[in-house]
Amino acid sequence: MENSIAKIQNLSHRYSKDWAIKDINFEIKNRGILGLLGSNGAGKSTTMNILCGVINQTEGTALIDGIDIRENPVEAKKLIGFLPQKAPLHFELTVDEYLIHCAHMRSIPSKNIKEAVEIAKNKCGITHFSKRVLKNLSGGYQQRVGIAQAIIHNPKLVVLDEPTNGLDPNQITEVRGLIKNIAEDRAVILSTHILSEVQATCDTIVMIEHGETVFQDSMDAFNNYIKPDTVLVTMENPPSVEALMKIEGITDVQFLTANSIRLTFSVGPEITKTIIKLSLENGWELSEIQLEKSSLDAIFAQLSKKQNYVNG
Ligand SMILES: Nc1ncnc2c1ncn2[C@@H]1O[C@H](COP(=O)(O)OP(=O)(O)OP(=O)(O)O)[C@@H](O)[C@H]1O
Numbered sequence: 290m291e292n293s294i295a296k297i298q299n300l301s302h303r304y305s306k307d308w309a310i311k312d313i314n315f316e317i318k319n320r321g322i323l324g325l326l327g328s329n330g331a332g333k334s335t336t337m338n339i340l341c342g343v344i345n346q347t348e349g350t351a352l353i354d355g356i357d358i359r360e361n362p363v364e365a366k367k368l369i370g371f372l373p374q375k376a377p378l379h380f381e382l383t384v385d386e387y388l389i390h391c392a393h394m395r396s397i398p399s400k401n402i403k404e405a406v407e408i409a410k411n412k413c414g415i416t417h418f419s420k421r422v423l424k425n426l427s428g429g430y431q432q433r434v435g436i437a438q439a440i441i442h443n444p445k446l447v448v449l450d451e452p453t454n455g456l457d458p459n460q461i462t463e464v465r466g467l468i469k470n471i472a473e474d475r476a477v478i479l480s481t482h483i484l485s486e487v488q489a490t491c492d493t494i495v496m497i498e499h500g501e502t503v504f505q506d507s508m509d510a511f512n513n514y515i516k517p518d519t520v521l522v523t524m525e526n527p528p529s530v531e532a533l534m535k536i537e538g539i540t541d542v543q544f545l546t547a548n549s550i551r552l553t554f555s556v557g558p559e560i561t562k563t564i565i566k567l568s569l570e571n572g573w574e575l576s577e578i579q580l581e582k583s584s585l586d587a588i589f590a591q592l593s594k595k596q597n598y599v600n601g
Pocket of ligand 1: 304305309327328329330331332333334335336482
């Protein structure tokens, strides 16, 4: 266990009749960010709630630094900071009052509470709002306070359930930066249904769909695995569909407007070079060319057709 802070083994859970998750296995490294990606209802919150000891699994084990959270929840929870999907904020309290309350809840000795609160506020960039009542903070800053409560006891593992949900684009960028920052000296696992979120933030990805793991590996491996197969081009003087279909490797042509075309290809991304060359030779006046990233739905469809992909 030198390299991993948590180990999820054969984890399965059912609330009533149907399995919410089935035989989930993964490890969380000591440092960096693991993204738990899946569409709505895939089983992300269930997995995180078990990992944090909020619910007991039906089968399997979750070990935090070798401690079984089900067998020894008090000790295991000391190592975990958790921000659930709905941040557990007390909106009538100021930032300081709330964090002091959280520090007490985490059994931090009284003499250390002031310092713990200062460190958490500093790390989360909320020191200047110390005296501000929580309900008067923006959504982005409320989320920062939620993250501050999750790190107040300096846990080895921070679990964040959909941490950027409901934030505006600027707030999302700020909170992502903050998460990267706190992952420098501890492990973070975050859940999301947004692929770009994982791509922007995470080092490792575990993808679950219908309660089962469909992919787990590094982010680099994921990006290499999911190859784009369409390219969007804009041409001032585009040729006919027939002429475009004659390009070697092009398998479909779809005119989106008179000048904007989606080309599906069966070869590698070097197809863009071929298109640029042909445009120059034939006067198609290419002004834009862009490989399209696969949508999450397309990736799920692609992955579910293949055998589950686990560590190369
Ligand atoms: N308390 C519950 N009782 C019964 N079924 C539940 C309960 N919580 C979740 N489920 C079901 O378990 C499955 C997994 O839900 P879960 O909340 O873990 O998914 P999720 O990936 O976190 O989805 P979301 O992004 O929508 O929160 C879903 O089918 C859901 O309806």
